[in-house]
Amino acid sequence: MLELAVLALLSESPMHGYELRKRLNTVLGTFHRFSYGSLYPCLRKLAAESYVTADDSTAAGRLGGRSRVVYTLTAEGKERLATLLGEGGPSSWEDEMFGVRFAFFGKTDAAVRLRILEGRRGRLEERREKVRSALTRTRERFDSYTLELQRHGLESVEREVRWLTELIETERAETGRTQPPPTAVSAGLPPDLPAAPQSIGPPGAQEEP
């Protein structure tokens, strides 16, 4: 998860750790905050796998020369990033992962985007039903504060589902415009997306066993 975020950010421009963390925490906004305790080990791991290079550019143009390690994405790193962005499996619609995935939708294939949004919505609908039934079945067993907490939680989930539905509709409209029925006649279509980077398959399940 952090791996994806780091690679995606580095794909825009080389950066050092501190900057990386700052960006991470602004881009993901409310969702998640990363700590150094995970960032630096992750960077080292990425360097070991040669997805990034770590240039200890002491005193580049700067005077004093405070040590700062600049990380740059390699060709393998770009490949790796493409692979990760191409995945649309169940793990992508888990709470935190979804935030990261969504933040980098700009770099993600349209089909994968749709798949992730729908998967996420499905996950939340499950949750919603669970809370709903728990709320109607056992209403009298809880005091008013617990009840209020659950009511509020339920509303949050409902709101989230509405948001996703809107996004999905927008996506579908976009796709419909730029990419009509992918199989058949294709009358007067504009030059269209070059078939997702990797297999997508039926929206059912598979991947990440």
Added chain:
Amino acid sequence: MLELAVLALLSESPMHGYELRKRLNTVLGTFHRFSYGSLYPCLRKLAAESYVTADDSTAAGRLGGRSRVVYTLTAEGKERLATLLGEGGPSSWEDEMFGVRFAFFGKTDAAVRLRILEGRRGRLEERREKVRSALTRTRERFDSYTLELQRHGLESVEREVRWLTELIETERAETGRTQPPPTAVSAGLPPDLPAAPQSIGPPGAQEEP
């Protein structure tokens, strides 16, 4: 955090681990799920500190006699619970802790309740301002998806703040009704906290250093 939740639940009735976990996950609803990996160690710790007793009541009234360990709150445990419930410090309005605290508001002193709600709201207002400024300052630096993510996050926080404000108003109304001006003149100022079970001091900071 788990400690508080477990003690609070056990204060209602003795229970075994499995049941405890189920309740935890329904009571806290959307907020947080606990796993056995944290629950059982926590129970063992509580038993070691003699806040609970662990009775291995094999075959109590039941036939076969599947091993089940029933945990019961001790007198020390009740004290400990009261202490924890009396705390209203900054840690109480941290994301996850707040959920737990709120779920057990029914057992919490009115003054502490108010304090926690206000603290929580303050924390969220801070967050809101941060996201807001980040959103207006750097609007053009992000692509539309990142922007949408932040916009949605901001709305969530705003919604949360509104919810808390409503709760606070309700609480204040209740307090005003059941407990009129405790001290003196108090011209127009809000009916003030009646010196919580333990020192509260100025609403600024302190506690949990």
Added chain:
DNA sequence: TCCTCGATGTATCGAAGCGATATGTCTGAC
């Protein structure tokens, strides 16, 4: 002028928590 304070920057460590999983029993549906 000097000195402190807060932001920038890299790095590590111990404690804590999680997810997965092994083991076994009981209940109910077919």
Added chain:
DNA sequence: GTCAGACATATCGCTTCGATACATCGAGGA
């Protein structure tokens, strides 16, 4: 009868987090 699924306890390795140490830089006040 038997098989799936709820009930129940327990562990273990891996990841991750929060706190912290250390150091430099820029700005501003005494």
